[in-house]
Structure formats: structure tokens, C-alpha cells
Amino acid sequence: MHYLAYVAPADANLALMLKVFPALAVLLVTAAVCGRLALMVMQPRVLGEMVAGVLLGPTLFGWLFPEAQAALFPPEIRPVLYVLSTIGLTLYMFLVGAGLDHGAQTRGEVRRAAVLATSGILPSMLLGFGAGLLLWSTLSRPDVPPFQFALFVGGALSLTAFPMLARILYERGLENSPIGRLTLMAASIDDALAWCILAVLSAMHLGSGAADALPTIGLTVLFAVVMLTVVRRLLRPMGKTVARTGRFSPTHMYVVILVPLIAGWMTDWIGVYAVFGGFLAGLAMPRDAAFRQALHGRMMEIVSTLLLPTFFTFSGLNTQLGGIAGGTMLLAFGLILLAGFCGKYFGCSLAMRGIGFSWRESYAVGALMNARGLMILIFINIGLAQGMITSELFAMLVLVAVLTTGGALPLYKLALPDRLERTTKPESPEPVAAGSNSP
Template structure:
């Protein structure tokens, strides 16, 4: 009887059969860790962040390396990168679309930038100083001292605006003066950090000063076109949602195409697609009804499916076991101290100077110190573009987890529930919304 040759396997089908198990494992881990985070009073996203780290070489790869290699083979990792990039672009789009910079109380428009500046400058300066000292120890050979130091300072100056908003909303403080100031200041912090990252990306990727200036100039032109031209063209979408209360299918296609096209444009320019997604969000209609409908339609899929993929992709690049030896441990402690003290005490002192009591000041300092998802996006871009080493990446992931985990406990320590209830007023709508 003649031998029957086995039918060739479609390589696309073979890849799909490897990607699906990886996604299932990621979602199960994110769901379990997210639930555990909620049970101990932490935001779900903190559990999802930790799940990503645990799926990497730190735990899964160390305890069961053969299984980890089968779940996340080399050919699956690029697929996870693509999915996470789509997810980050859409997530930052939703964050940008959720911002409302209108001032609702007298003096708020002046106070919020001062609070934001107090959160950015101390962390940026301390991070820059630590980065300058650690250059050569943690830096790549092709990255200069000032570029490296600016990257460390920029990463430490971030505040997790969406996480801060979620905490305030859960506690009913979004309408308080403290809540509004914190939300608006955090949105300014994040916007400033993205601008710094755009400059650093252009600086690093440019083959010369002329190319860097060209990239920065094109990024500025892109932002101007989006905010001055595209935003006007999109206004009818907001008016349509106000009239009908919903995004129709045609409008939803436009809403999805705009951030993807913007992400492609900024990738082509050289400043990463996440920046394009964020600016596209800023260009969306500012109507409250539009923002609410956009959030309802898109955030569930983005945060439940795509963000856990990003956390897992970050975790695959995170080897916390590599932070060993006296030099690296001291380097991590220096980075952690600079990041924590710059943000916590800088914001607390600014709040006190603005006339708030010490309890309010330290409560805001704790909340503004949470870096959450934002620093992970920042450092993933740095790693992808070759600006930082895996050792520094792992340290900054640990900074993200620790500062995010400490935000709520520090807040509760400063403002116990009995005092917090006194700060829940009956006031107008908040000045900022998180996607």
C-alpha cells in the first residue's frame, strides 16, 4: 500500500493556533490578578500589571520554563507586540478624548498648572540627576549621558491620569476642589511627558541634528493640523451624538479610523503611534455626551482584551531577577527614591502653598505619585527604540508597580474615611474625565 504523505500545514493557521492559547493564558492571568487586586482595595489595573510581570521570566519562565516557551514562542511575540501597539494607540486615544480642560471654579485654571509643575519639575530634576550619575552603569553604549538622564527624569515625572481619575470617581471625590485640581494637574503632567518623549524619540532616531529637528517639526505640524483642522471637521460627530444619544455605525468607523491613521502618521514621522493616538483623542469633540458614548463603546474591549496583552508583552521583557548585586540594587533604590520623593513631596508642598491643609496635601501627593500604565507605555517605547537597557526597563517596571500600589494606602493614611466624607460636596461636573 503506497505511503500517504501528510498534508502540508498552513503556516497562518499554525501561527493562529499558537496565538490563541497565549491570549487565553494572558486573559485568565489578568482576570484572576485583577480580581485579587480588587479584594485588597487596589485598582484592577494594578493586578493586570502584576499578571504581566508574573507571565514573564520573573516567575512563569523561572518556575516552568518549558511551558512558558510553549505558551509564548518566539513567533508569537511579534503578534503580541502588534496587538499591544494597537491597544495602546486606542487607549491613549480614549484618554485624550476624555480630557476636558475647562475651569469650573475661580482660580482653578491658575492652581492646576502650578500643581502640575510641582509634580513634574522635582521628579524631572531628581531623575535627571540620578540618570546622569547612573549613565554608563545602566545605559546603552550608543545613548549619550543627557539623553539617558532626560529619559529617566521624564519617566519618573509621569502620573497615571486614568488611574487617578478612577480612584477619585470610586470615592466620590471627582466634584471636590481637591479632586478637580488633581485630575487637571495629572492630565497636564502626562501631556508634558508625551511631548518630552516625542523630543527624545526624535533625538534618538535622527541620524543627525537635522533629522531630529525635522522629526520634531513634523510632529509639531501634525499636532497643529489635528487640533486646529481635524478637530473642526469632527465637530458634527459630537453634534450628532448630542441629538441622537448614540454613535451610529458610520460615525464609529470614523472614530476608529482617525486614531489608527494618526498613529500611522506619527510612526512614519518617527515619534511612535501612541503619541498620534493621544493627539487624535484631543481632537475629538468635547461634548460630554460624545465622550460618554465613546467610552461606553470602546473602553471595554480595549481595556479587557488589548491592555492585558500589553502588560504581558511588557512582562516578557521584564527580568526582575536580573536586579542583583550591590550596584544594581543601589541604582534601583536611587531611582525609586528620586521618583517617589520628587512627586510626593513636590505635590504635597505645592498643595500646602495653595492653601490646603497638610492632610489634603499628603493625600494628593500620594495619588499623584501613582505612575501605573503611563510609565509602562513610556518605557516600552524607550526599549523598542533602543533608548534604554533591559535592566533599567525592569527597574522602572518595579517603580511603576510599587508607586501604583502605594497610591491608595498613602491616600487613606492621609485622609481616613471619616475625614474624606467631609470633602464630598454637591458641585458641578468635574473638569476632567478618564477614558
């Protein structure tokens, strides 16, 4: 009996593993193919990976071959894919934070990033809030007050796809250019504020009151301060050692893996998505150029090739585009799309022009900041799970994510062609971008 009791869990684990491996293989192959197709039509690889997840979900694969889709992605493997995808995104944002060249900052860059962030979130929030008030009777659940519904729409539209934006910049070697650093900093601020808004909305909707969100905001600020002061000082000796030897010892690798994972767990526990913990952990890493190069050389390929596509495709598995039908719904969708696009694109473009950039650079940044990607999908999935929004609004915001993200790179290249983009890149680009899974 004892032997049978031991064997049964082992058999169950083996059966689960045999289900996870084929699912991983299929989603990675699909992500690779869609990523290559995206590059062929001058789109970022990451958009293809996002579309791959949607294609593998109920929208297409599940509609054409429901039995095959259910067999390939049974409910019991979803938690495994979720864990892998969250780890992948957290580690990728850790590498993004660690790769930012703080020494290349120009005077007043933080102030300009704050101006850009404000211009990115405030117009989108106001236009989205107004659209939400107009559409409350059409799209809202009856138990959600107009103010909460409108604030949710505004918060969703104010998001910028921080991970997707980072990957676009890495693929083009712009992560340490002036507009690249400004855009990344502003996008991180926008997303952090949007998640604080979601925390307030969740507290209000669940009946605990908006005041209950204040501890989340306060703990997030405290955690950021600790990471960027205490933890950064503790990691300096490791940075000097790695910079001197040019390699990571096994102990160093344990540290650079554990720090972002623990930081992601803590921010998730606080109530802010784990991606911000990973990014803060990256910012706390030593700033030596040799350290950054060695870190990216060891980690970027596996993260961007295996774990990150799992995140993008897994998120798409939960997306079904079937909530838009009829003239009224199409008009509502058009209003939401217009509010989201105009708020980000023109708000950020005018702000960039106001702080001294050319019109071409300003419109380029406006296009990049308008990409929403999967951060909005995470945002609206939480809203749907908590009963704050309907499936119809969910479908509309998914389409907004796809369309604004799909339009980001073409609008960027229209404003800043390759011949002009070269002048915005760092004079001596470091080889860290070579591991960014670029074509």
C-alpha cells in the same frame, strides 16, 4: 502547484491563529484573577494586570516552566499581541480624552495644570539627573556619556503613568473632579515632555545630533493644533446628530474608530508614542454630554476588558527582574527609588498646596502623580533596545515602576479617605464612568 501555493499560507495563518487564541485566553484569565486580587488588597485593578504580565514572563512562569512558557508565548505571536495591545491603549486613551468634561473647567485650570506639570517633571528630572551622574560608573554602558546616561535616568523618573492614572481615576469616578482633571492634564504634559527628551536622547545616541529631534517636537505641536482646531470643527455635526438621536450610526462608528487609529499612527510616525495621538483624538471629539455617554457606552467595555489588559500583560512578558544583586546594586536601586519618589511626591504636593488646594488633596495628587506604571516600561524598553542602558538599570527601573505604582493608591487613600473623597467628586456624576471596568 498553484493550489498548494495557495493552501500553504492559509495553513500557516491558521496555525498562527491557533497559537494566538490560547495565549490571549491565558493572559486575560491571569489578568482577571490578578486584577481581582489587587482589588482585594486595595490596589487598582490595573496594577494587578501589570503584575500578571510580569508573572507570565521569564521572571516567574518562564523560570518555573520554561518549556510551557515558550510553547504558550512563541516568538511568532508577539507581533500579533503587540498590535492588539497598542490598538487597545490608543483606543482607551481616546476614550479618556473624549470623556474629559471641558465645560466643567474652572477659571485658571489650564494654568494650574501647567504649574502641577512643571512641579512633577522638574524636581524628578533634577534628582534623577544627579543620581545618574553618581551612578554612571556603576550602571552605564561604556559607550554612553555621563550626560546622556543621567538625562535618561531623569527622563524616566519624570514620567507619570498617564494611562494607569486615567484608569485609577475612572475606577473611582474622579475623572471630572477638579483634582482629577488637573492630574490628568498635568500627567499628559509630563509624559509628552518625557517623550521629547527620549527623542533627543535617541538622536544623540544614534549619532545624528540633538538638533534632529527638533522636527519631532515641532510636528507634534503642529499635529496637536490641527487636531484641536480643524478636526474638532469637522466633527461637530456628528456630535450634534448623536446627541439628538442618542445613538451612533454605522458611519459614525467608522469615524470614531478611524480618527484615533489614524491619529495614533501619525504621532507614532512623527516619533511620539501612539497613545498621545489617541488622547488628542479624544480631545477633538464633540463635547456634548450625550455624545460622550453614548461613545463610552459603545466602546469602553470591550476596550477595557479585552484590549487594555492585553497591553498591560504583553508589556510584562518582556520584563525580567534578574539584574539586581549585591550590596552595590541594592544601594544604587535605593538611590534611584528615593530620587524618583521624592521628586514627584513632594514636588507635586507642594505645588498643589501653593495653588490653593488643601494639604490632604495636595498629598493625594502627589501620590497619584508618583505612579509610573507601564509608561516608564515603554520608555526603558526603547532605551534598552537602542543600547542606551544596561539590563541592570532596566531591572531597577522596572522595580521603581511597580513600587511607586503600588504605593500610589494606599498613599492617596491615606491622604484622602473615602469620606473626604466624596467632596471632591462632581455633584452630578455622569454615567460614562460606569463602563470603566470598575468593580
